[in-house]
Amino acid sequence: MSLPSAEVAADFKDALQDLKVNSRPEISNLTIIAKENTEHAQAISRELENHIRTTRPEWKLPALYVLDSIVKNVGTPYTVYLGRNLYRTFMDAYSLMEVSTRKAMEGLLKTWKQPVPESMDTRPVFPADITRDIENALIKYRTVAIQQQALSQKQALQHAVPARPIPAVPWRETPTPPQNATRYTPSNDPRVRQPMPQQMPQQMPQQIPQQIPQPIPQSYGMQYPPPQTAQNQFQPRSDYEDRKPSVDLNKLNSDIDQLINSTKMQWASNPSDAGIPQKLKALFDLQTILKHQQLPPDQIRQIQEQVIQLTPAVAPPPSTAPTPMFPTPQQHAATPIQLPGTPFSLSQFLATAPPVPPPSTPASLPQMLRQSATPVQPFSMPMSMPPLYPPTMQPVPVPAESTPSLAQLLQQFRPPAPSAAPPLVPPAPPPVSLPHLISQPPTTLNSAGSADWLLAALKAQNLLPGSSATPSSMQTTPAQTPVSSLLPSRDLVDRPWSPSANALNDVELTTASITKRSRPNLIAKLYEALPNQCVTCGRRFESSPKGKEMKARHMDWHFKVKDPDVAKRGVHRSWYINEREWIEFREQDDAAPTQPANGTTENPGVIGVTKRETKDQYIHVPTNASLVQAPCPICQEKFEPQWLVEANDFVWMDAIKVNDKIYHATCWEEYSRGGGAVEGGRSTPDSVLGKRKAEGHELDPPRVKMW
């Protein structure tokens, strides 16, 4: 989010290049990167496509798994960007793959034709027109490949020379990858194979039955992980396989020297290990071969790779041990993503927040207040209240009212986070004695309620935040503003609309009145009059009981819209409403009480009703035989009759009859809301947002002129 596209893309590319095997953590890591940078989706998608196109064939599959994971777990915009070139991306990779990996790719394709597992969205991962093209191409491909394979096998049998691919057959058309011309020499040479006796069993069964048309997968790093380090799960950052090792004999020799030395040392420290002398001998053999024989470059390269592979296993460097993963055998359908953290962790929060206010002000007001006002509440609790608003909480918890409000008030005591602390400790606020404050008239605030008015008064005086939370800022404005706002106003009656901001608003609608005088006292109407602030969005509320109630509802609203499954559902922009709908639309405040606000209009909260009862809607099991057998036309599932005591009959729950067809009520609601029908598509937002839709006009949007 913070970086420009190019940088994000470069990071993503780097991470991609480390991906050589089907490693679940790495793939989910890449998916998370993609997910967190959806605004750079275009750049990331391009990078991914490029990588799949340019990387070595055996690394293409893991990269394709990344693509798969991104489109399934993140979805749009990636499906749009990647879908555009999907045919080319897929087919280019497919043409270079070996047979076994092609199977996996076909498996992937199959999942793309279906909706994302566990998703509520019933659309396929990629639109059908994209997958269909690929499908058609694959069918052609397979036909050709089978013919080619038959031909090559026939020729191979005729010549009885299994060791060479048939030059007449273009290598692309067979599963045989390009650089296999020399593979038999090393594998037939026992001296070369010897260094890795423990890896032989893995390799042998694969190689023997494969015979000619099957290539040896070139990546030794993938095939032969050193067992000593296999349990180590993290993938090394080393990029040795990234660049093709240059054929450098001297380098190789010196590397082998090093390897021998380190193995010797290892042996010295661990003489009981029987494997080490063997390894040592193999290395010596290898050295001899290299020194006395001319080997073709390909072979040297392979040796080099093996040496590299062996090096860390023998002499692991202190920090990074290359630990290639075994390719995961099973289909990688949907990588479960560990979402970055639950919304909020209480323990984390408590750990980071300093529990005690600065000790420099031992008898600070907050502390005193804390002792007097919240004898039963642990201090840490209120701090965590607003973000953590428990889901089980009633919308308006009237009996529990005092707790959250107190919590919210006390929240102001929260000292700034350690990193946030300004370097300079500000001078303490002017000492105000408690008795002095109490002696002041409680003005408009409720004097009956325990310490509430005091808290509010203190806050209006800027003393609470000033003493612990907002060091430098508050002192810069002299205290006269809040004091004046605390004084009872002479003409309170004239301004019933802002009961707690009593400063006289004398601004007239003239240029002179507006531009010539500054009235800092009026600003209090925007701030101090509304001391109860939501920490999530900054909205302010009065400190009155009504304000507290509103804030509680507002916090509930915040909690409700925090939906971790949004990405899965495929959120889209809705059509705008038309003129009549707009004129009749009434904004609903998330903090307003749910009932009365809408009572004035002719639509008494239609959505609220349907939403709550959609699932509980039922119809009596129809007597018409054709209807009994018919499934829901939307989800194609049959209805299950069940006995409902209230109805005293067998009913279909969650069912609704529309135009002589029976639908699942939830299906129908989703259909009519989610844009399945044109008219229904013009829906106003979800009731979750506290909006209503003008149901009466929905099915037949008025085209007539209104005026």
Place this chain on the structure above:
Amino acid sequence: MNALPGLSLSAPQEAIPQAPVFRTQHLPAGSEYRFEVPFSQTLRIKLLSGTAELFGTELAPHSKDPYSFSGTKGAIYTWHGCVLELSGETESEYIAEETQMMSYANAHFALENVREKAKRIGQIGPRILVVGPENAGKTSVVKILTAYAIKAGRQPVVVNLDPRQGMLSLPGSFTATTFSSVVDVEEGWGSSPISGPSATPVKMPLVYHYGLASPEEGKLFKPLVTRMALAVTSRLEEDPEAKSSGCIIDTPGAISHGKGGMYENIHHIISEFSVNVLLVLGSERLYSDMSRKFSNRPSEEPVSVIKLDKSGGCVDRDESYMKQLRQSQIRAYFFGHGANTLSPHTHWEDYGSVTIFKIAEGSSKTNASFLPGDDDDVFPSATVPIYEKLTPSPMIQNCLLAVTNASPNDKQEAIRDSSIMGYLYVTDVEESKHKLKLLAPLSGRIPPNAMVMGSFPEDVAGLVGG
């Protein structure tokens, strides 16, 4: 390469992500932190202590995630002083001590008095029109007044008549929205409705398609203003919350140029919306012209003409920035903004299944200024067609189509006056198959309504892939 890859003992360097550099910025009370962030960079701002507001909308204290800005020219003002934590690059940034915030706030309080009075006697609250040359900070003032009104518990109707930048919709559109919830800090005005929840409450705009860059060209501006004024006035009459709050109208700078002392369009807006408060920003001449014209109208309700100074923070936004801004607004319409990712849907449509109208050449050439005395003749005579039917061709690739609420067979005036359902983007045109590939905000059948293509905003190449 001096070593075999993989043998190097040094840890790979490139893998370590660059830790963002945080810097702390103290703002004394009454000062403003002004910043310009190009589209290629992101600035993150977190309020550590004190209070701070961006164009009137308060930043949340102790927010877990910082606010991030990209392609933004903004200013964060503090009434009480604050400490900000900043990270990321900016094109320019500085602290300004001299701001116009006090007079803007005074304007708000003056309007509050008017609203209070209106509420008492059950009248419609102030209808405020903000005029001034380009880059005088009109939209910023509108935002500040809106945000303060929301804070005071009002629900003003905000009207955008500036096609250069969209409000809750694309550039080239006119919108009216009742604001009752906090204006989004990061995303300009916020978001129009989406199918899922959103962290900042969505706003409900009424959108009309204008499709031209300037109100001075073509004959669409006045009829659309008339139509919109009707809708807004009806809402103000019927919605008790909005009624006393009144409306705030943002305008393009072009109508304030006053060629030859004529301010036809301003005049038209004032009479259609019954404007009674006129805020003139940053132009003495305009103020003088306006007060002469509107202060003393014996027959009609007087208009309070108020001069506000231009904020020193106003910067000229060059064409390339405006273009990028438009493109990012278009992208956000289909794909969402920031963490709010949206899923648009691709459709293939036959040429025959869509009816596209294009603003007729003749109509846009006949500039009103060439026809003296047509002041009141806002509706073009029936002989001159407003639109002409457009046959799809590869020419319309990358264009935007506005889906109106009118049927293709409606009269052209009805199509012109229709509010729109939304926009489609022409991704591809397959001439041989007579098919159009359209990007729509949502799945489901594309409505068979009349679609209108404008010349503005310009084509957006590479909205999808590239």
